[in-house]
Amino acid sequence: MNASPAAMERAPSPRRAVLLGNPNVGKTSLFNHLTGLRARVGNYPGVTVERRVGTIRTKGSLHAPIELVDAPGTYSLSARSEEEQLTFHEVVGPEGLGRPDALVVVLDAGQLARCLYLLVSLLELRVPLVVALNMADESDAATDLPARLSFELGVPVVSTNGRTGEGLDQLVSALVEVLESARAPTPRFQVAYDSTLRRDADRVADALPNDWKGSVERTRALALWALGTLEPDDEWTNVPAGLRSRVAEVRAEGRDIDLELAEARYAAIERLLVEVGDRPPLTRIQATERVDRILLHPLWGFLVFVLTMCVVFQALFAWADPAIGAIEWVVSAVQGLVTDMLPPGVLRDLLSAGVVGGVGNVIVFLPQILLLFLFIGLLEDSGYMARVAYLVDRIMRSLGLHGRAFVPMLSGFACAVPAILATRTLERRRDRILTMMVVPLMTCSARLPVYSLIIAAIFPLESSGPFPLQGFLLLFMYLLSVVTGLLAAWVLGRTLVRGRSVPLLLELPPYRAPRLAPTLVMMKERALEFLREAGSVILIATVLLWGLLYFPRSTETASPSGPTSVQTPLEDTYGGRLGKALEPVVEPLGFDWKIATGIIGAFAAREVFVSTMALVYQVEGDDENSAPLRERIKSERNADGSPRFSPAVGLSLMVFFAFACQCMSTLAVVRRETQSWRWPAVLFTYMTTLAYAASFLVFQVGRALGF
Numbered sequence: 001m002n003a004s005p006a007a008m009e010r011a012p013s014p015r016r017a018v019l020l021g022n023p024n025v026g027k028t029s030l031f032n033h034l035t036g037l038r039a040r041v042g043n044y045p046g047v048t049v050e051r052r053v054g055t056i057r058t059k060g061s062l063h064a065p066i067e068l069v070d071a072p073g074t075y076s077l078s079a080r081s082e083e084e085q086l087t088f089h090e091v092v093g094p095e096g097l098g099r100p101d102a103l104v105v106v107l108d109a110g111q112l113a114r115c116l117y118l119l120v121s122l123l124e125l126r127v128p129l130v131v132a133l134n135m136a137d138e139s140d141a142a143t144d145l146p147a148r149l150s151f152e153l154g155v156p157v158v159s160t161n162g163r164t165g166e167g168l169d170q171l172v173s174a175l176v177e178v179l180e181s182a183r184a185p186t187p188r189f190q191v192a193y194d195s196t197l198r199r200d201a202d203r204v205a206d207a208l209p210n211d212w213k214g215s216v217e218r219t220r221a222l223a224l225w226a227l228g229t230l231e232p233d234d235e236w237t238n239v240p241a242g243l244r245s246r247v248a249e250v251r252a253e254g255r256d257i258d259l260e261l262a263e264a265r266y267a268a269i270e271r272l273l274v275e276v277g278d279r280p281p282l283t284r285i286q287a288t289e290r291v292d293r294i295l296l297h298p299l300w301g302f303l304v305f306v307l308t309m310c311v312v313f314q315a316l317f318a319w320a321d322p323a324i325g326a327i328e329w330v331v332s333a334v335q336g337l338v339t340d341m342l343p344p345g346v347l348r349d350l351l352s353a354g355v356v357g358g359v360g361n362v363i364v365f366l367p368q369i370l371l372l373f374l375f376i377g378l379l380e381d382s383g384y385m386a387r388v389a390y391l392v393d394r395i396m397r398s399l400g401l402h403g404r405a406f407v408p409m410l411s412g413f414a415c416a417v418p419a420i421l422a423t424r425t426l427e428r429r430r431d432r433i434l435t436m437m438v439v440p441l442m443t444c445s446a447r448l449p450v451y452s453l454i455i456a457a458i459f460p461l462e463s464s465g466p467f468p469l470q471g472f473l474l475l476f477m478y479l480l481s482v483v484t485g486l487l488a489a490w491v492l493g494r495t496l497v498r499g500r501s502v503p504l505l506l507e508l509p510p511y512r513a514p515r516l517a518p519t520l521v522m523m524k525e526r527a528l529e530f531l532r533e534a535g536s537v538i539l540i541a542t543v544l545l546w547g548l549l550y551f552p553r554s555t556e557t558a559s560p561s562g563p564t565s566v567q568t569p570l571e572d573t574y575g576g577r578l579g580k581a582l583e584p585v586v587e588p589l590g591f592d593w594k595i596a597t598g599i600i601g602a603f604a605a606r607e608v609f610v611s612t613m614a615l616v617y618q619v620e621g622d623d624e625n626s627a628p629l630r631e632r633i634k635s636e637r638n639a640d641g642s643p644r645f646s647p648a649v650g651l652s653l654m655v656f657f658a659f660a661c662q663c664m665s666t667l668a669v670v671r672r673e674t675q676s677w678r679w680p681a682v683l684f685t686y687m688t689t690l691a692y693a694a695s696f697l698v699f700q701v702g703r704a705l706g707f
């Protein structure tokens with residue numbers, strides 16, 4: 001059948017615009033509003049690492065859709081880190097990306113002096129652009145500031161609000177108008193570089209790749225970029241040797257070219273601010289400074305942080321316990337329903353114990369995981385986490401870690417995989433590898449079900465009294481992971497990953513009221529991710545472990561009708577034999593063969609330990625509808641009648657899970673980011689050794705003290 005002429009018409013090719021700005025200017029919030037996507041928003045640097053692309057549907061004469069790229073936040077084009085290099089590639093268009101059709105540059109109306117440095121570099125490239133003056137409602141800026149800026153810069157400036165979406169229609173209209181224009185705008189704003197610097201730029205311009213060049217102004221701007229960026233120890237790739245050689249010749253003359261560039265640009269920015277009549281938000285600055293006197297104090301700041309975390313972790317038990325109990329009741333009821341509806345046999349046991357019991361006993365900890373992400377999301381959005389990064393910078397730097405490593409380490413409390421990807425925000429390969437080696441020590445959400453199960457079973461909420469023991473124990477495990485990660489960085493930074501430390505340049509964002517809506521969206525995404533894992537990796541691992549703990553079956557003649565399959569003693573199953581084989585190795589840690597079996601399953605995913613223990617006790621149990629797993633663990637006894645899970649055993653087990661690298665996904669992403677098998681091998685070896693030694697010490701000392 002022939003296609004109609006209308007069907008044969010090609011859809012217009014999308015026009016590409018790149019969204020740029022400093023960290024903390026509300027850039028990703030605008031991206032979410034413009035495209036309808038749900039990119040992660042946070043109030044500290046380092047959140048946007050991956051390249052995000054959305055589509056803006058336009059009306060009017062521009063029929064083609066606009067492809068909007070959310071580039072990582074950066075303070076200038078003199079890129080150092082991998083994410084800043086990504087931003088440079090998006091703007092300049094080397095390596096086959098193609099040049100963008102337009103730029104959308106987001107400025108913070110309350111921090112114009114800081115934001116204009118990046119804008120100056122972009123204006124010099126002669127790329128069509130629109131300026132979004134964001135967060136004007138949080139500043140003392142005059143209402144006519146956009147018009148004044150537009151007049152002085154010679155480019156469109158639109159006032160926007162990333163929180164409410166105000167001004168976005170005008171921003172899209174201005175972007176469409178720029179895209180429809182036949183020529184790039186000539187900005188009125190110019191930086192007066194001295195003659196020597198211009199002559200140096202012209203010398204470097206001859207060595208630029210031909211596909212980088214354009215107008216005289218663009219070519220000179222890229223030459224100035226090369227002078228201010230390329231260094232002997234930088235990590236830029238695909239830079240022609242001739243360009244590096246020419247930059248080295250100019251720099252060999254001994255002048256401080258970086259300082260000359262910065263002085264010329266900031267002098268021009270100061271003149272611009274005087275012309276537009278920009279006023280700093282004095283009221284907000286004074287209030288921020290008063291709060292920061294406490295939160296950034298070396299003593300009071302740490303005390304506030306510890307108390308805040310203590311409240312958070314105690315709430316994980318006190319607030320989540322009713323929801324956990326409700327889910328446990330549902331799991332037990334579903335197991336009973338399956339048992340009543342199906343005849344005795346392998347299928348009933350598989351569905352009841354393997355699927356419902358195994359996966360259900362992992363899902364019961366979803367309320368705690370959601371609460372943890374709720375608190376972390378609100379603290380990030382308020383601007384408080386940037387203060388914590390400032391507090392720990394001195395400690396981290398003294399131990400060899402870059403201060404910006406705090407961001408991936410914080411991300412590690414959710415999951416090590418995106419945290420390792422977040423190391424791209426660090427400038428040097430040495431800092432990235434060192435951070436990758438310690439990020440997996442952070443207490444990720446996969447460890448939380450294990451900690452929660454053990455703490456709830458050995459230290460029940462009702463036995464804590466007025467002293468919030470459960471919250472303190474969980475806080476202790478999180479602090480233990482941080483302290484151990486810092487010490488590991490100190491050792492690795494002086495042995496396997498040597499290198500000099502560099503100072504932290506960190507902007508402290510203004511305090512803002514946390515937005516509940518983005519945090520709830522993030523919680524929803526985390527919940528769906530957790531449930532997808534429970535329905536895939538955990539389910540598959542649980543079913544396999546159920547088979548190992550269920551087979552082989554013994555047979556006996558129960559009636560003239562023929563032989564009947566009966567349950568083999570648990571220790572004689574395939575899984576029991578594996579656990580028995582491993583028991584001599586883990587016995588010094590206080591673990592028996594049942595715990596050893598759970599550790600084997602946890603290498604697929606840490607949460608599988610919980611489902612494995614549920615399988616062990618349900619397969620072994622006499623009753624059809626087993627009690628909640630924490631009750632089963634609490635009632636487990638040794639041959640002499642003493643509790644099997646003593647405080648010493650519980651702490652030893654938590655310490656083992658705190659340090660052991662039981663996550664194949666983490667090892668895989670380290671291999672991908674380092675392009676080497678060496679570093680995953682180092683990571684697995686040192687973490688497993690550390691886990692065994694620390695667990696051995698905790699159990700032996702605890703047992704000697706009578707715990």
